[in-house]
Amino acid sequence: MSVDLNLINHVPVANRIVERHFSEFPVYLRKESIRAHRYKLHVQPGIEFNLSLTGTATYVIGDRIYRTAPGQLLVFPGCVPHQVFVDDNAAYRRAVICVDDATLRQGASPYPGLPSTLHWFDNDCCRQFQLQMNKFSAIKQIALLMHKERKEQKKGWQQMLLAQLLSLTVIVERMVEEQAVACTRAVPRYATRELADRCCSYIEAHLYEDLSLNNVAPVFHVSPEHLTRTFKREKGVAYYQYVLLQRIQESKRLLLAGDDTSLTDIAYALGFASSSHFSRTFRSVTNQTPSEFRLQSHSGTPC
Template identity: 25%
Template sequence: MKKLPVPELQSPEPSEAQPFSYAIDDYTNHFLATYPVHSEFRTIPLEQQLLHSHNGYEIYLVLQGSGTYLVGDRIYPLHAGSLTIIHPHVIHRPFHGQSKEFHRYVLSIDESYLDHLHTICQLSDLSISRLLSKHHPDSSHYFLSAQQLDRVQSIFAELTQALLKREMGYELVVLRSIADFFLILFGLQDEQGEHASKPTGYQHLAHDVLSYLIGHYQESLLIEDIVSRFPVSRSQLFALFKETTGTTIKQFLIEYRLNKAKRLLMETDLAVSEVSSAVGFGDMSHFFHIFKKETGMTPKQYRVEALKRKNRTLW
């Protein structure tokens, strides 16, 4: 029997009927365009079910509940006291599994804000962006002690209230809160280093699968080849990946390729056929069908609309 590339598989995994989508988080982008710092305390179940990316850094502090965070080519465990830093334009998706209560702070900071802080601290050559990339260019992950969690939670609570009320001088409260937070964060970098970001057990296997998909997404991947690389059965591999990440292997690969395609359409002049080939879809008609189905637009129409949005932002 002829082996088919992953995008063409009919029903190899559970929940395969889900649509394949990718979203640029215009919600966050809108707030960052209005003011370069945005913070929210959230208790409702996760609404963003798609891989997504946005401008600016995202800082994710979990207070209650558990799950995992798929960030770029990594999978991080989430629980009370976990702190995740996601860099601009990196795809990510939190997943809280069966956890009924999931409380977290989500802080977004535009790159320009950190650049301004770098300018203010020019004598010390403090580059927050460079320090954030110290261990990994896309993300970092830490576990806070009870004392550290209490301190960071207090900073985020004060920051969130200042941004909500916007009383006279709130910008100074924001600046103080950001400065206090980064002082704690850089202490965590020295204290925990890379040890906090390494997955364990089944998460390690799911992480390896994720890394393989990202490393080979431009190729015509065969599901049999993927399964043969890992020491579990086909059904176990599918179930493990879905349980850990909240998405199927096929779904992730489609979303990841769509992400790359959208960025190429927005940022380059490559022909649509070249974009399709560059991100691993290969077959032009398949790429066109998936893209139109999930965005409601053809790739060319999407490029035009993206350019319009960019011009509106500039003005």
């Protein structure tokens, strides 16, 4: 979608709602559906964790624009001007967790392990993660439990809520470390066949992540153009077609694993724009819909 410059060129406003909640407790929670709006950029203290649940949206954070889809997590400092924008005819659902990290770092938290799990946070940096399905499910569950504790406020709810927050920060801390290892690993320039082979291995190991050429090419210290030409020449199939085929294979594994995972969750986890897009692509490759494949596999008929 296009972002109205009039909305992002104004001086950002303070988010008084978050500030007021932080005066009572160092965690603010929100789970909501958003449609098109005319809100301007805003700022608030602390760290914001923003989990996309359904639909797509555009986030303006500082001087950068992020396009988000279900299964993606944004983590950024609240002091950086930000806002989410949604297409006129679209609906977008998200879970938001804002954390007053300054209070937690001062030792005011009754859960002392929290400050040590926030050491990775950079007050100038926005991080975007494409979550694997298990991490997406885990973080969704954490957000759900945090909302439940906050709403019911039973005895010890603060400790329970902070315990869930600790789980969230540890998950993110691990993902940050994984990203750092991937970025700092020295990778020499490869011969064309070895480059294509290693690229295949990388794709198969990172099916739940952003596999755009612009993201993958730097891993091998080559340009996107060089990678796509080499891949097609050595493998006889276009790079994006190979990614698509591997994701369809992975979706088959998930479909065979059980009925508790919805087609929508599988679609979003593997980077498809929607469940209908996933179903169309699956059928074009297998001549079956995902539902037909799942039903046939459970009936014992060879797929």
